[in-house]
Amino acid sequence: MKSFTYVRAKSPADAASMAASTSGARFIAGGTNLLDLMKLEIETPPHLIDVNGLGLDKIEDTPSGGLRIGALVRNTDLAADDRVRRDYGVLSRALLAGASGQLRNKATTAGNLLQRTRCPYFYDTAQACNKRQPGSGCSAVRGFSRQHAIIGASTACIATHPSDMAVAMRVLDAAVETVLPNGKSRQIKMKDFHRLPGATPHIETSLQSGEFITAVTLPKPLGGTHVYHKVRDRASYAFALVSVAAVIQADGRGRVAFGGVAHKPWRVEAAERELPNGAAAVAARVFADAVPTPENEFKRILAERTLAGVLSETRGRS
């Protein structure tokens, strides 16, 4: 690990302004992803800004009937919150499908959104990776691509976003609250938060330099049946090959987003009109522009079948 200096931020605005004025500085919250990457020297921040202890660990009701989740709320606590379990079951389910008990006790809401891809070529510093070393190329494109994206990728990067939580946040239309280095705050909708790789896969979110996440807000509950199905190579503690987050109403209408298939949670609102017509109709719309490799074309079929399982389960329950 490269040497670094360390400070504890005194407020969210302090964190943002310090980050903007210190080249290469990184926020550290749970640290479960960042420290791993620092040990491998994939991340080499010269300066860490500890954002624990800013009072951002609370879950509050909002005036519009939703929830405001502090950026530092641990994954364990968010999944176990009574309101989340009752009204946003898809979010609890997604969190509980991710990582291990030990990691969820440390990992935070904002950190989960900002975690880096688990693409093996990103992790292997002997390989070309435009995300790790912009302009160096992409070894994954002609490499082992079983785990990689089937849609929304580019010739520069075919990595997937590893988060389960973010897929549920996307289906719930969550918004990310931030503070900018100038002290002003703003909201970024989940659909605009993560970027597609394009020619700049190292720029993963729409956050500006130094911009600091303070909370994630959920609109008022949707009702319906909440399901998160994750398909992976072992039954627990593995990243998704494909996942489906869905909220389905009694009349068959609803929302659905897919994980493990793209550089961001993948949701096509126009395709949701097809939900009453079944999984094949939805998947045909959602994955119309898919460009899989021979090694990961199974994901297109797996996604449709996983959705079919979700829909049959929700029909049984409503």
Place this chain on the structure above:
Amino acid sequence: MSNPANISTSRRDVLRAGGAVAAVSGMASRAAAQPTEISLPVTSQVHLQVNGKPQTLELDLRTTLLDALREHLHLTGTKKGCDHGQCGACTVLVEGRRINSCLSLAVMHEGEAITTIEGLGTPDNLHPMQAAFIKHDGYQCGYCTPGQICSAVAVLDEIKAGLPSHVTTDLTATPELSAVEMRERMSGNICRCGAYSNIIEAMSEVGGLTA
């Protein structure tokens, strides 16, 4: 987390450090810091409450909680397996919650209470989970065992506290103590010898689950 004065640094210090960090790398301690452009230390004094005893350490900021416990406090019961949060051998309890001590900086635990395998029980006075692991042969080589036991103790507490898991059928109900629940919750602790079924036997006995 407390915010003690020993890491109090003004914004101006940070600004100065921004352009000069490469030069800081080789410097030893805060005491050696010169009144120059370089003013931020790369070591820190850290206070921990380990197994009930207060400890003060002067650590390189890069020191993980795991290395602080093993290399500085010589509490070698906690094991380093993968050092990347994948195996669970380094599991300890921090303020009563289990974490991977390899993926946490010691400096980020200022003032916190850490419990390691040495703090759960002693050879003469075993923790019930330690005794149950021996009774049920919950290990072979034993390398993963301290992490398994720390995790197992926390898992029973988590179920008792009503925290849901991936296999909890009804999210709004209180989860029940069952083999399925324990297996899912123990998935962050890998055992290459494959003692899993005996570990669940040991946990079942301590948790009061009758088969």
